[in-house]
Amino acid sequence: EQFTIVESAHVVPQRVVTNDELATFMDTSDDWIYPRTGIHQRHVVNDENTSDLATSVANKLLAKSGITADQLDFIIVGTMSPDNLTPSVAQQVQGNIRANNAFAWDLSAACSGFVYTISMASALLATKYHRGLVIGAEVLSKLVDWQDRSTAVLFGDGAAGVLLEKTSAQVGLLAESLKTYGEQSEFLTAGHQRNSNYFTGELSQADPYFHMNGREVYNFATRQVPVVLSEALDKANLTADSIDVYLLHQANARIIASIAKRFGQPIEKFPINVANYGNTSAASIGILLDELRIEGVVHDGQKIALAGFGGGLTAGALIIQL
Ligand SMILES: O=C(O)C1CCN(c2ccc(-c3cc(CO)ccc3Cl)cn2)CC1
Numbered sequence: 346e347q348f349t350i351v352e353s354a355h356v357v358p359q360r361v362v363t364n365d366e367l368a369t370f371m372d373t374s375d376d377w378i379y380p381r382t383g384i385h386q387r388h389v390v391n392d393e394n395t396s397d398l399a400t401s402v403a404n405k406l407l408a409k410s411g412i413t414a415d416q417l418d419f420i421i422v423g424t425m426s427p428d429n430l431t432p433s434v435a436q437q438v439q440g441n442i443r444a445n446n447a448f449a450w451d452l453s454a455a456c457s458g459f460v461y462t463i464s465m466a467s468a469l470l471a472t473k474y475h476r477g478l479v480i481g482a483e484v485l486s487k488l489v490d491w492q493d494r495s496t497a498v499l500f501g502d503g504a505a506g507v508l509l510e511k512t513s514a515q516v517g518l519l520a521e522s523l524k525t526y527g528e529q530s531e532f533l534t535a536g537h538q539r540n541s542n543y544f545t546g547e548l549s550q551a552d553p554y555f556h557m558n559g560r561e562v563y564n565f566a567t568r569q570v571p572v573v574l575s576e577a578l579d580k581a582n583l584t585a586d587s588i589d590v591y592l593l594h595q596a597n598a599r600i601i602a603s604i605a606k607r608f609g610q611p612i613e614k615f616p617i618n619v620a621n622y623g624n625t626s627a628a629s630i631g632i633l634l635d636e637l638r639i640e641g642v643v644h645d646g647q648k649i650a651l652a653g654f655g656g657g658l659t660a661g662a663l664i665i666q667l
């Protein structure tokens with residue numbers, strides 16, 4: 346399908362929490378965290394919620410592109426940490442920016458959310474729509490148990506997005522591979538809603554927190570990301586060498602290095618910014634993409650690969666011609 350990335354933008358909350366600050370109230374240290382994850386710090390909201398970060402991204406995309414809100418046909422937000430069950434983050438953004446001609450909904454695919462969402466937007470642009478916002482937005486700090494050092498040190502808050510527009514040029518999504526492994530869903534959970542009603546009395550307890558089987562998710566990622574990348578490349582009749590930049594979900598620096606190795610590609614093609622943000626789930630690829638576009642590392646004419654992986658469990662890869 347032909348679409349062009351007109352603009353990208355990202356937003357992170359102002360509050361920075363370093364590993365050293367975590368060590369002041371948690372039994373951890375930079376010496377433990379950094380070598381295992383590649384993370385030095387993360388951004389954490391003060392009083393903003395997910396819809397505030399997503400709205401800031403939307404406003405930046407409109408300002409940078411000169412497009413007005415009423416020119417948008419749709420807004421999709423990939424998030425696993427919405428403000429509410431309803432309204433969705435996307436619907437709150439649509440109202441906040443007065444995108445009066447846009448329909449809006451959230452897509453919940455955890456750390457594959459940005460990749461799944463671009464795929465859905467691409468399908469809309471290939472058929473009947475012209476322009477839309479794709480945003481990945483997360484406030485994971487509200488889901489983290491800040492006494493559980495095995496997860497609290499890994500995650501951060503942030504949002505990023507792209508303005509996509511239909512085009513006749515030979516650019517856009519060359520191929521994709523989106524997979525879900527629901528039988529492994531228990532390895533990464535967060536935000537369990539209690540189940541009970543007047544007639545049943547107490548059933549399942551609410552459990553707002555993140556729970557992760559790190560070993561299983563780590564092994565899943567190192568095995569399945571090469572699978573979805575290879576499948577997407579095969580569908581596009583491309584080799585791994587023909588991709589200029591691989592933008593992987595920024596979950597863990599060691600995981601990215603092991604995927605690059607397994608995939609037989611130089612680590613230089615796999616930029617890593619997890620040190621500054623931690624794992625921002627659906628926002629991570631968008632933050633990286635915007636930083637790389639600003640730096641000129643990613644630019645028109647290139648072939649790039651995006652790969653998300655994580656909760657669901659899910660994995661997804663896109664091959665995009667810029
Ligand atoms: O080395 C150690 O002891 C530990 C070993 C376990 N680690 C992990 C494991 C899994 C993830 C992860 C999380 C998500 C959730 O968005 C998605 C994708 C991944 Cl691959 C991140 N870190 C941290 C260091």
